[in-house]
Structures are given as C-alpha cells and as structure tokens.
Amino acid sequence: xxxxxxxxxxxxxxxxxxxxxxxxxxxxxxxxxxxxxxxxxxxxxxxxxxxxxxxxxxxxxxxxxxxxxxxxxxxxxxxxxxxxxxxxx
Numbered sequence: 001x002x003x004x005x006x007x008x009x010x011x012x013x014x015x016x017x018x019x020x021x022x023x024x025x026x027x028x029x030x031x032x033x034x035x036x037x038x039x040x041x042x043x044x045x046x047x048x049x050x051x052x053x054x055x056x057x058x059x060x061x062x063x064x065x066x067x068x069x070x071x072x073x074x075x076x077x078x079x080x081x082x083x084x085x086x087x088x089x
C-alpha cells in the first residue's frame with residue numbers, strides 16, 4: 001500500500017467490499033476521503049455502505065447524508081439518485 005495515495009485506499013476498499021467486508025471497505029473509503037477531500041467515488045461508495053446500514057435501521061435522513069456528500073463532490077450517480085423520488089413505504 002502506498003501511504004498517502006487516496007486511490008490506493010479507494011481500490012483496496014472496493015476489494016474489501018467485493019469480498020464481503022463492509023467494515024474494512026468503509027475504513028479505506030474514509031481514509032481515501034481524508035487524503036483527497038474531493039474523491040467523489042470514495043464518498044459515493046461509502047455513502048452506499050452507510051446508507052444501506054441506516055436504511056436497515058429505518059433512518060432515511062441519515063442514509064441520505066452520504067449521497068449528499070457524494071453529490072457535492074460531483075459524483076453523477078449520486079446527483080441522479082437524489083433527483084429520483086424515494087419509494088413510498
């Protein structure tokens with residue numbers, strides 16, 4: 001691992017997520033964001049992980065925070081998802 005390389009942390013986070021370890025994935029996505037405050041993909045992937053966890057607990061506003069941060073960082077999918085109305089419960 002190249003210390004200080006946001007993309008390296010992002011890529012490793014994606015691998016952890018792919019292998020089914022969301023805790024380690026979130027940790028690496030967060031580290032990527034610490035190193036690069038504009039890393040839109042890290043914000044998006046971390047938002048997905050956190051969003052699913054908060055949705056499972058019934059906390060929709062908290063679930064949307066990650067998407068908001070990803071949209072602010074410029075991630076196009078996050079922007080589109082925020083424009084799409086949420087399904088009614």
